[in-house]
Amino acid sequence: MTDYLSGLNEPQRQAVTHGDGPLMIIAGAGSGKTRVLTYRIAYLIENGVDPFRILSLTFTNKAAGEMRQRIEKAVGYEARNIWMGTFHSVFAKILRIEARYLGYTSDFSIYDTDDSKSLLRSIIKEYKLDDKVYKVNVVFNRISGAKNRLVSADDYLNNALIQADDAAARMPEIGRIFKAYTMRCFQANAMDFDDLLFNTNILFRDFLEVLNKYQHKFKHVMVDEFQDTNVSQYLITRKLSAVHRNICVVGDDAQSIYAFRGANIENILNFEKDFPDVRTIKLEQNYRSTQTIVNTANSVIARNKAQLKKEVFTHNDEGTLIDVIKANSDNEEGRLIATAIFEEKMQQSLTNSHFAILYRTNAQSRAFEEALRKLGVKYRIVGGLSFYQRKEIKDLLAYLRFIVNQQDEEAFKRIINLPKRGIGDTTVAKIAVTAAEHNVSIWQVTGHIHQYVSGRSTTPIEQFATLIKSYMLLVEQGKDAYEMASHVAKTSGLLRELYEDKTVEGLSRYENIQELLNAIKEFVDNADNEDKTLSAFLQSVSLLTNADEPDDDGDTDRVTLMTIHSAKGLEFRNVYIVGMEEDLFPSQMMLESRQDLEEERRLFYVAITRAERKLTFSYAESRYQWGRLKMCEPSRFLLEVDQRYLNTSKTTRSLNERETSPSPMAFLKNMTPRSATSRPAASSAHVPSSDFKASDTSTLSEGQRVEHPKFGFGLVSQIDVNGTDRKAVVKFDTAGEKTLLLSFAKLRILE
DNA sequence: CTTCTTTACCTTTTT
C-alpha cells in the first residue's frame, strides 16, 4: 500500500483506489477533492497505467498544471505525459492533429468572443438587419447555446420549435445569421470556443477511425468540475470512454454555477443512466473551514430544491462569527474592507495572500483597488480585462494570426490599416465584396490586388501584401514564435507607433507589448513545449483562462481580488464577500432573464466555502453606476443566512445617521428586499416612510424642490432621460456636494 | 481617408 493513502479518510481512500469501471465522486466543498483526484492518477500510474493513456480534464490550465506538479511529486517525471488540460485546450490539440478530416488546416485560428461578435456584427450589417433588434450579444448567445446543445445551423433552421421561438422574439433571421456565421468561420479557417467542442463531436461522430484511435488511446478519462460541463462536453467524454469504460467524474451539484453557458446538472443524473454500473462515492467531510462557515454554507444551500442528498460536515473548531459590514457607498466599502484586512493582518500576523475579496461583477473591483493602494497593501486582480484582451496585444496577435492563417478575416480587418496605411473601410469592404464575387479568399484579392481592383489605394495594399509575404517566408524558414513576434513588432510599425506615443497610456501599451514578447520568449524557452512555432503559440495563447494570467512579478504575497466565478476551486484563510446588495448579488439580470435564484444561491455557497477561518460580508447603501450614484438595498441573501452565525456589530461603525437608528439586527430583520417602498422607518429623519406619499412626478422639472424619504430635501438639477427610463439628478441639502440620481417614484414635489 | 465629436449601450458570471 502506498504511503500517501494513510492520510485519507475511508471514502477518499475508496475513490483513490477504485480500479476499473465508471466512478462518480460527489465531492462537497473542501472535502479534499483535488487531493483525491491527484492521488487517484498517481495510484493508477503506480499500478501500471501508462501516463500517455490518461486523459484528465480540468477547469483551468492552471489547475491542470498544479495537479501535474503534485502527481510528479508522487510518481516522478512521467507525470508530464498525462493528457491534462481544459476541455477546450485538449480538444483544440486533437482538432489540430485531425483538422484535415473536417476541412480545416492544422493552422486554424481560434476566434475569441470579440472576434465572434465582430463577425456577427458584419453579417447583421450585410443582411441589412436592424442591429437594435438583432443585438449582437443576444444573437451570439442564441448561437452559442445551440452549439452547446449540438444543434448545427441546419438543425436550427429546420427545427420548428426554435424557429417559432425566434419568431416570437421577433428575430426570425437568427437561423440565417447562424448559417452565415458558420460558413464565414469555416472560410476563415477559424473555430470559435464553442466550435472546439462542437467540431470534436462532429469529428468523433463522422470519422469512426478517429474516434476509435482516441477511444483506445485513453484508458482512463477523468473529469473534474463535472457539474459545470455542458451536453457537448459530456458527449465527448462519454464517447471517449465507451471502450474501456474507465470514466471518473468528480463534481458537486451544489457548486454548479455555469448553467448560463450551457452547463447542465442533468449530466450528473444522466451519468447514472448511461453507466448503470457506476460506483458513486460521496465525500462529505469538510477539512477546509470552521464549523461556523460550513454551517452557514449549509443553511444557505438548504433553501435550494434541486439538489442531491448530501451532508457536509466538519470536525474543525467552531471558529469566529461572520462579520457584517455596512457602508454608505462603494468607496466607503472599499475603505472599510481594506482597513479590516490591514488590521486583521497585523493582529493575527498574517500575510496578504491569506486574504481574498470576492465580488459578483468585475466592475466592483475599483473601490477596493484604490483603498488597498492607499493603505499600501499589495493586491492582484484575477480576470477583468485580461492582458490578452488589450488592444495592443490583440493587434500584435492579429498580425501573428494572419501570418499563420491568411484566411483569418477578423485578424485581417484588424491589421489591414494598422498602423495607418490609408486603407479605409470602403476599401476593406470592396476587397470583401470582390472576394465573395470571385469566390476567392480575401488574401487572394489582397495579394493580387491589381487583378481585381484598380484605384489609388492599390499601392498601400500591395505594400501590405508584400510585408505579410515576407513574414510568411520567415515562418517557412523555420523561425520560432519569439523570433517572428519580435521581428513583426519591430518591422510592422506597431512598436514604433507606440514608442512615439509619449502619453501614459502609450507608455503602458509599449510595455505591454514588451511583456507579450517576454511571454513568447518564455513559451519558446520552456522545454515542455515541443512545438515552438508561431502556430503552436497562438493556439496555446487563445485558450488561456483568466486564472492562467501570469503574475506580474515574483511578489506573490498579495491580496486576491476576483469574481466568485473565478474563485471556484480556490481557498483563502480570510474571505470578504462584498457588494451584498439586492440586484447586484443576486444579480438582477439573472433574476429577470432566467428567474434562477438557485444558481445565484449556489454562487453564494461557493463564495462562502472558499473561506478557511474567517468570513466577512459587506454591502453598501449607494453605489456608482455609469458615473452616477444609485441607491442599494441589502441583499436578500443576508437574510437567508442563519442569523446566529452573524456578527452585525460592525454595521454601526460606518453609520453617519442619527442616534435614532435601529440596532443593526433590527435593521436586517426589518428590511424587505425588492420592495422599494418599505425602507426601515428610522433611516428617514425627515419623514417617516409610512407617511411618505410620492406625488405625481410626471411634471417634475429642473429647478424644482423635492423631498426624498431617506435623503430629505433637495433641488432637482437635471432630468436624465434614458429611453423610457427617466430619472432626476437631485442635489440634497444634507448630503453636501453629493448629487444623486433617483427614480421619480421616490420623490415628492414640494410647493 | 482621417480626425474629431456625438451617441448608445453598457454590467453578470467564462472557455
Place this chain on the structure above:
DNA sequence: GGTAAAGAAG
C-alpha cells in the same frame, strides 16, 4: 464612467 460605433468636418 468608459468604450465603441456612427456622424460630421476637414
